[in-house]
Amino acid sequence: MSSVNLVNLTKYFGDKKILDNINLQVNDGEIISLLGLSGCGKSTTLKLIAGLLKPDSGDILFNGESALDIPTEKRDAVIVFQDYLLFPHMNVYENIEFGMKMRKVKKSIRQKRVLELLELVRLEEYKNSYPSELSGGQRQRVAIARALAVNPRILLLDEPFSNLDINLRGEMRDFVLSIQKKTGITTILVTHDKEEALMMSDKVAVMVGGQIKQFDTPNNLYERPNSKEVANIFGERNYIRGTLQNGLFKSELINFKSNIKEDLGSVEVMISKEDLELKPVDSDEGVEGKILKKRYAGEKTYYNIKIKDSILKATCDNNLYNENDLIKVSFSPKNEVYFR
Template sequence: MQQIINDVEIRGAYKKFGSNVVLGGVDLDVKQGELLTLLGPSGCGKTTTLNLIAGFIDADQGELFIKGKRMNGVPPYKRDLGMVFQTYSLFPHMTVYENLEFGLKLHKVSKADCARRIKNALETVKMTGLEERYPREMSGGQRQRVAIARALVVQPKLLLLDEPLSNLDAKLRQELRVEIKRLQKEVGVTTIFVTHDQEEALSMSDRIIVMDKGKVEQAGTPTEIYANPRSEFVFNFIGKSNCLHGSIASIDTGMITVQLENGEKLLVEAGNVMGEDRSCSIGDSVKLYIRPEKVAIGSIFDPEYDPHTVHISQMNYLGSAWEILASFQGSVLQVQCPDIEPSWMIGSEVKVGWKPSDVMLIKR
């Protein structure tokens, strides 16, 4: 069996700023050559974790290893990494060429090798021909490409990206997502990407670490994180969701029946229980979560769907899909569908349905 090599390992990292615990015992691994994203809301500890890896701060407790070497107390300039910030951090008085040359000079790279590396780096980020421009003469997207090239040109063992796209407009952000993913695979450098943008994380990452309140909530591939969340926090933070309240009415082999507060009953697969305590008993108060895109709407349903009647309260056109808001037993149910029927209007009675396998359950 081939041994999996981890380029970064963090074991039991604790960090406090004053009385505020920002990392509460973080463990994580970054595999060789992967793009790993640290994802979570503001204050969850993702940037602190990145700064710990970079060497800008030290953990109060715990250990950090890069390429198998213990890095506690090792200064940033001895860690052989490249870093890209959201504010670009280019030297304003230097040209593109000089910005890229700066790090190479610090590494005592020969003039000929400098020229070769800079040429290759600019070709990689599609910035050839702009060597003599200053940062003020370029767009935000161009400046960010230069910042990435400057980080790559020193051929780091590790590339750290701290919300590098947050200052860009939506279209440019989407373009650079594709570019960063292409570059990372082309160069093969192990990359850690910090963001609070779930779409960014899902579209770019090999794996995602979801963080909240200084702890790792879940680690997995984008598909695992979205389709099989292990906690209520992860389900709510990644994507949209519908939440219904009820109590367990019966438990059969492989299936749980939940009675909603109005008496209507829903089916849930027994394997879809989230949270630390996954044991269920009749009478337990629970919450049910269903993704809007998993809710079918119309008049004809597959036999495995669990159908219910709703009334349309709002219809929003999103371009690639329609978002239908419908009243369902005192709750607002979100439905996402590719098209609508001509007869639908506000107040229309329609049927919705979903598979029991698409409903997640957590005990209240």
């Protein structure tokens, strides 16, 4: 397997800078995600690692050695694209075998490897089927098996679940994770789905405008983002302007004891939607507000609440209140984050 180190990586398409001085360390055997909106440079980064594109400056290191002069076919970094790109005229067995055949691997070794991979991806009974006869999830498994057949050091996944329906997407995420854990292959996943990145990754690199804004564990990224820009990638948050002094946050809306004892003066506190608790209007606790908007989503209900001149957002496990209801809102920030 292999570690991957991107050093001051920059890429232009014409006059447009797509990647701006990217630095990233992926350890051997890790699965990490590149997360961001379309056009932020995620897929370009993947193609640079694979050797499909060349950087304008910077370096790509595999196990500490530059890979820039290694041709694509010899880098041992294989991409699985969102469209899978299976050969329609080849059956499952032949698709998986193809890369080894091109590398002139002995037939007996190819046969053994294909059968191993068919078992790994649970497609033994489909070895003679053609891509058109398979479901989306089955085609994806074939594409992964074909990538693994050549024993790559690095597996690159470019939005691999985006063409699947929501139920199959969850199933395939679990499947790919199980394959990655079994093989121990260093894996880099490109996605715009924050839930996918958080659930699947050892670490996540949040990309905005060709830059990595934060590279951290899923837990730290969600609970301790280093900027509002990163925080908002993971969904809407509440921001309240106030002051933090002597371990107490004070504002026109709320006051609470902070976990931060440092005097920061004027700050904005970030409070997650889940940290707002809605109570009956006659409750002794909380600040009075009015529900402006309600969206019921089964396990969760989403509320927009007007408190004085501010509109805050809450996510609740219950479905007790309706639009125009007066309620009380109490704040219980578990991991409040402050921005100046």
